[in-house]
Each structure stands twice: as structure tokens, then as C-alpha cells.
Amino acid sequence: MSITSREIRLKSRPVGLPTADNFELASVTVPAPGPGEVQVKNLWMTVDPYMRGRMMDRESYVPPFQIGEALQGGAVGEVVASNAEGLKVGDLVSTMFGWREAFNAPAGAVQKLDTHGLPPQAFLGVAGMPGLTAYVGLIKIAALKPGDVVFVSAAAGAVGSVVCQIAKLKGHTVIGSAGGADKVAFLKQIGVDHVIDYKAEKDLTAALQRAAPQGIDVYFENVGGEHLEAALNVAKPFARFALCGMISQYNATEAPKGPSNIILAVGKSLKLEGFIVSNHFDMAPAYLKELSGWIQSGKFHWKETVENGVENAPKAFLKLFSGENMGKMLVKLG
Amino acid sequence: MSITSREIRLKSRPVGLPTADNFELASVTVPAPGPGEVQVKNLWMTVDPYMRGRMMDRESYVPPFQIGEALQGGAVGEVVASNAEGLKVGDLVSTMFGWREAFNAPAGAVQKLDTHGLPPQAFLGVAGMPGLTAYVGLIKIAALKPGDVVFVSAAAGAVGSVVCQIAKLKGHTVIGSAGGADKVAFLKQIGVDHVIDYKAEKDLTAALQRAAPQGIDVYFENVGGEHLEAALNVAKPFARFALCGMISQYNATEAPKGPSNIILAVGKSLKLEGFIVSNHFDMAPAYLKELSGWIQSGKFHWKETVENGVENAPKAFLKLFSGENMGKMLVKLG
Numbered sequence: 319m320s321i322t323s324r325e326i327r328l329k330s331r332p333v334g335l336p337t338a339d340n341f342e343l344a345s346v347t348v349p350a351p352g353p354g355e356v357q358v359k360n361l362w363m364t365v366d367p368y369m370r371g372r373m374m375d376r377e378s379y380v381p382p383f384q385i386g387e388a389l390q391g392g393a394v395g396e397v398v399a400s401n402a403e404g405l406k407v408g409d410l411v412s413t414m415f416g417w418r419e420a421f422n423a424p425a426g427a428v429q430k431l432d433t434h435g436l437p438p439q440a441f442l443g444v445a446g447m448p449g450l451t452a453y454v455g456l457i458k459i460a461a462l463k464p465g466d467v468v469f470v471s472a473a474a475g476a477v478g479s480v481v482c483q484i485a486k487l488k489g490h491t492v493i494g495s496a497g498g499a500d501k502v503a504f505l506k507q508i509g510v511d512h513v514i515d516y517k518a519e520k521d522l523t524a525a526l527q528r529a530a531p532q533g534i535d536v537y538f539e540n541v542g543g544e545h546l547e548a549a550l551n552v553a554k555p556f557a558r559f560a561l562c563g564m565i566s567q568y569n570a571t572e573a574p575k576g577p578s579n580i581i582l583a584v585g586k587s588l589k590l591e592g593f594i595v596s597n598h599f600d601m602a603p604a605y606l607k608e609l610s611g612w613i614q615s616g617k618f619h620w621k622e623t624v625e626n627g628v629e630n631a632p633k634a635f636l637k638l639f640s641g642e643n644m645g646k647m648l649v650k651l652g
Numbered sequence: 653m654s655i656t657s658r659e660i661r662l663k664s665r666p667v668g669l670p671t672a673d674n675f676e677l678a679s680v681t682v683p684a685p686g687p688g689e690v691q692v693k694n695l696w697m698t699v700d701p702y703m704r705g706r707m708m709d710r711e712s713y714v715p716p717f718q719i720g721e722a723l724q725g726g727a728v729g730e731v732v733a734s735n736a737e738g739l740k741v742g743d744l745v746s747t748m749f750g751w752r753e754a755f756n757a758p759a760g761a762v763q764k765l766d767t768h769g770l771p772p773q774a775f776l777g778v779a780g781m782p783g784l785t786a787y788v789g790l791i792k793i794a795a796l797k798p799g800d801v802v803f804v805s806a807a808a809g810a811v812g813s814v815v816c817q818i819a820k821l822k823g824h825t826v827i828g829s830a831g832g833a834d835k836v837a838f839l840k841q842i843g844v845d846h847v848i849d850y851k852a853e854k855d856l857t858a859a860l861q862r863a864a865p866q867g868i869d870v871y872f873e874n875v876g877g878e879h880l881e882a883a884l885n886v887a888k889p890f891a892r893f894a895l896c897g898m899i900s901q902y903n904a905t906e907a908p909k910g911p912s913n914i915i916l917a918v919g920k921s922l923k924l925e926g927f928i929v930s931n932h933f934d935m936a937p938a939y940l941k942e943l944s945g946w947i948q949s950g951k952f953h954w955k956e957t958v959e960n961g962v963e964n965a966p967k968a969f970l971k972l973f974s975g976e977n978m979g980k981m982l983v984k985l986g
Contacts, residue, residue, distance in 0.1 A: 576910025
């Protein structure tokens with residue numbers, strides 16, 4: 319059956335902070351699925367900070383979005399027509415065909431989703447890429463070990479809030495930085511030991527020093543800039559930094575200020591390591607097993623910030639940079 | 653026997669680039685050695701960039717030098733009187749009692765030196781801390797593996813020139829950066845594949861890209877600043893940076909400019925790791941065994957830049973920052 323799908327296309331490449339004008343809404347007709355294909359209606363799509371990088375025309379670990387074409391990203395949808403073996407109408411599927419209401423795809427490009435009783439959109443958050451990112455960064459890249467004091471920036475975000483909870487569940491002292499009273503309250507609710515409201519602090523290093531008088535062993539980096547400098551200042555010898563993202567720099571129009579104290583990495587024997595979750599999908603089964611236990615025991619919490627309708631996907635995306643999201647930023651399409 | 657020793661004391665803490673005024677020459681009387689002590693006349697002492705850090709009054713991995721007291725550092729000397737078992741007149745010893753002509757010390761504070769046919773001052777350079785620093789950084793921290801393209805900054809220095817040669821002897825493509833025609837010639841002589849005269853380049857990233865069109869796998873960091881930015885720009889995914897020092901920043905009087913492109917560490921999954929050689933002395937036997945083979949086969953070369961007399965030790969030290977040394981900077985005392 320042929321259906322109409324609205325989608326968001328990249329109209330122009332953002333310079334600096336993206337605006338609504340960089341996006342355009344369009345309608346396309348999705349024909350009946352061909353042989354071996356399914357037709358999917360999306361229920362939820364995700365917007366994530368990393369997508370800002372794909373809006374630039376540059377070589378990177380994922381190819382750039384193309385102007386005039388629909389954007390891409392994680393989505394969870396429902397099969398509405400199927401010519402593919404093993405997939406039937408009503409099946410939930412996880413795909414990278416976000417930013418649109420519906421699409422056809424070969425069976426190999428969709429992943430059947432067994433929700434294990436979780437809401438489907440959890441697979442775009444705690445049980446999806448952001449959750450696994452938190453786990454990989456903390457367990458593998460930062461090589462979390464007993465007694466570590468853990469500092470997390472953007473701690474109330476989709477990745478940060480999972481980092482905080484994994485570290486707490488594993489018995490660590492956790493310091494989380496976020497901006498604003500609502501986020502601070504959320505972090506206290508999920509058991510973060512010391513919450514820094516960075517918007518209320520003049521001197522982030524001093525604030526971190528008060529929270530961690532003996533220093534930090536692990537820094538989970540989501541922000542960059544002053545957060546990275548503070549972490550370098552307060553790091554204990556042999557501390558490990560998992561570099562997951564630096565959202566403070568994604569919209570920079572000129573070369574951002576680098577960490578002026580990077581030399582501390584020498585004297586303190588620090589390790590700073592960047593990572594991309596897609597290189598570590600082998601850790602997904604271990605993460606989902608642990609996560610499942612935590613959720614079943616009622617010890618794991620998450621927040622969602624939701625916009626409704628594909629036409630509001632750009633708005634949801636822009637909120638990531640104004641810090642208006644708490645936990646996972648999602649767009650409900652179904 | 654009581655003897656006179658001249659020594660260099662820290663007169664004032666340098667602000668910015670040190671000057672001769674920060675140092676003073678003094679004479680002390682060294683009495684006959686007490687029970688269990690030896691009396692040593694130094695033959696050679698070393699000056700190294702890391703000593704600049706010890707001239708600041710701050711907490712670090714080594715305690716700061718004290719004003720009015722003799723400086724310390726590596727030295728090789730000869731026992732001239734002994735009340736210690738196992739040490740006799742004429743023995744060569746390696747100690748941390750540099751910056752002075754003679755001293756008494758308990759036997760436990762000196763290390764008897766078997767030169768294996770090398771000149772004694774080699775144990776302040778290729779066969780000493782700088783050599784081991786090169787080996788540890790390259791083999792352990794950067795985890796050198798077959799096929800790696802290696803970039804070395806301050807490549808003609810005491811550490812850098814050993815890094816270049818180890819990497820060449822292990823079959824790697826090596827790119828070395830140094831300033832000036834003499835250093836370039838030396839690096840070519842020791843087989844460095846691509847030599848960058850950074851003083852003659854306007855755009856270090858472009859120069860490095862020409863030298864390593866496919867990118868670099870390992871960066872041995874001695875300089876910081878633009879060198880670090882260029883290495884980040886030209887790094888291949890999963891490249892490893894051994895952070896040994898950042899001499900361009902040691903004399904900064906205000907916060908130096910950090911690497912504005914540090915965010916590349918995320919997308920390229922880079923690992924930047926600082927290290928201090930004293931945490932890795934367990935690797936010394938392996939290094940000395942390999943080094944011995946290389947020297948015996950005539951494949952290993954080194955340069956020394958020598959000042960004469962303890963009164964010229966400050967001058968030698970200052971040359972490290974003007975880049976006037978080629979290879980190991982030494983002061984001959986004997």
C-alpha cells in the first residue's frame with residue numbers, strides 16, 4: 319500500500335548554532351514495499367548531539383548528511399506491510415531511518431526488536447546507543463575499577479545520566495555536573511553524591527575540588543572546554559578520561575579554546591581516550607544483561623523529553639544545544 | 653679528606669624564561685665522608701627540560717627545588733674516598749647529586765656504574781633516563797606495533813633522537829620535527845624518513861600531511877602547542893600519543909593556548925597518555941639489552957652538546973629552551 323510520509327531534510331549546512339532555517343519539511347509517497355522489503359511506520363525517533371557533526375561537509379567516522387535529502391538517525395517503528403521473510407505486520411523494528419514518518423527498507427536494514435517489557439523508545443535511550451555509550455566509556459575506555467571517584471559532565475543527559483547510575487550501582491562516588499535546578503534535582507534523585515550546577519559556579523575547578531578533595535580517578539567527558547580543564551586540574555595521578563563528546567564545541571564558528579592545562583596529563587600520567595560506540599557493539603549483550611537486572615530491581619531510572627510530530631524534530635534537536643532536554647531527547651511520531 | 657665543591661643554587665624562582673639571575677654559584681666544604689658514606693667527584697651532570705617544573709613552587713610528581721639550596725639532577729662521578737662496603741676509590745657511580753662538583757652520600761644513594769665500554773656520560777643520555785624515556789614512551793605507552801607511522805617532535809633532542817632511532821631500527825616510517833639546518837642534517841643522518849624543519853614551515857599540519865599522506869599512528873610528544881594540534885589533525889583513527897613533555901609551554905607566564913582541535917580525539921578514537929619514566933624503571937633491563945645490541949652493531953648514534961664547568965650549568969640549562977642543544981645537553985665537571 320502506498321502511503322504518505324513527511325520527512326525532515328537538511329536545507330542548508332548550519333554555521334554555528336543551527337536554526338530552524340537549516341531544515342525543511344517535505345512529503346514523499348512511499349510505495350508498496352518491493353520484494354524482500356518491509357514498510358515501516360516510525361513510532362519514535364531520536365535526536366543526538368553527534369548529528370551536528372554530520373551536518374558539516376567533512377570527512378569523519380560517519381559520512382555527512384546531504385543537502386536536500388532526509389536526515390538519518392535512530393528510530394523505532396512498526397512494520398505495516400511486509401514482503402520479507404521473518405518480519406510480519408505489527409513487529410517492532412529498530413532502524414537508522416529516523417527523521418521521517420514512514421519508509422520501505424530491505425529486511426537486512428531493520429532490526430527486529432524484542433522489548434523485554436520496556437517501552438519501545440527505551441531502545442533509543444537507556445537500552446540503545448546512549449546507554450551502551452555510557453557503559454563502553456565507563457567500563458572499557460575508562461576501565462572503571464574499585465574505589466574510583468567518577469566525574470561526569472552533562473550528567474543529566476541521555477548518556478551522562480546512565481553513566482552516573484552505572485557508577486553508583488557499582489559502588490562509586492559520583493560527581494555530576496549539569497546546568498539548572500531541575501537537572502540538579504534529577505541527579506540527586508538518582509543518587510549522585512555531589513552535584514555541580516555549573517551555571518551557578520564561577521570557578522568550576524574550585525567546585526570540583528570541593529566535591530572531590532582527594533581528586534578524581536575517572537572523567538566521563540561530554541562537554542569539553544572548562545569542564546575538561548577542571549577535570550585535568552583535579553585529576554589524581556593515573557586518572558583516565560573517557561572522551562565521549564564535547565557539546566560545548568559543536569557549534570563553534572572559530573577554533574575553540576583548547577585546554578590550556580593539557581600539560582598536566584604528562585606530570586599526572588593521565589590517559590585521555592576518545593571512543594565511538596559503534597566500534598564497541600560487542601559489549602551490547604553484557605550491557606543489556608546488566609541493565610535488565612538493574613531495571614528489574616527497580617534501581618534504574620531515566621527521564622525523557624519529548625516533542626511530538628516529525629515537524630518538531632528540528633526543534634527537539636536544537637534543544638540539545640540550549641540544554642533544554644532532561645535525559646533522552648525524543649520525537650514521538652506514532 | 654675535606655675538599656671544596658662549587659655548586660649551583662636556585663637564587664630565585666624563574667617567571668617565564670629562566671635567566672642567569674635565577675641561579676648563583678657557591679662554594680661549600682665537603683668534609684671527609686662519615687661511616688657508610690662515600691665521597692664522590694662528579695665527572696658529568698645533566699640538564700633536562702623537566703627541571704624547569706621543579707623550579708616552580710607547586711605540588712608535582714617531584715618536590716620543588718628550594719631557594720638557596722643546590723639544585724639536583726642526574727650526575728656521573730668517581731668515588732674519591734670510601735667508608736662504604738662494596739664501593740672503592742675509582743668506582744664510577746650514577747647519582748641524583750648533580751649541579752655540584754663533589755659531595756658525600758650514603759652508599760644507598762649512589763649506584764655503581766658498569767659502563768660496558770660506553771663513555772660514562774652516555775648513562776645520562778642514551779643509556780640513562782632520556783633513553784629509557786624514549787623506549788617506555790614508544791614501546792609501552794604508545795604500544796608501537798608493526799606498520800605504525802611514527803611522528804616525533806623535538807626529534808633531535810636527547811629523548812627524540814632515541815625515539816627516532818628505536819622506531820627506525822624496528823622498521824617504521826619515522827617523521828621527525830626539529831628546528832634549523834644542523835638538526836635536520838643530524839636527523840637525516842640517523843635515517844629519519846621525513847624531516848620537518850618547523851621553523852621553516854608556516855603550516856605545520858600541512859607539512860605533516862605531506863610527510864604522512866595516510867596519517868600518523870603514533871605521536872611522541874615533546875613540544876606541545878602547534879605540534880600537538882598538527883598531530884591531532886593528521887592522526888589516523890586509533891592513533892596513540894605518548895605525552896612525554898611539552899617544552900613550548902614550560903616558560904609560559906599566562907595560560908598557554910591549548911589544542912583547539914582536541915575534539916578530534918573523540919571522532920578518531922585517539923588515545924593520549926602522559927607518562928613519567930620513573931614509574932617504568934622495570935623496563936630498564938629490556939631497554940639496555942636492546943640498546944647494547946644496537947650499539948654493538950654500529951647502528952645507534954648520538955650527539956652531545958657540552959658545556960664545561962659547573963659555573964656554566966645554568967647556561968647549559970638555558971640552551972634547552974633556546975633549542976641550541978643537539979642531542980644530549982651535558983655539563984662536563986671532571
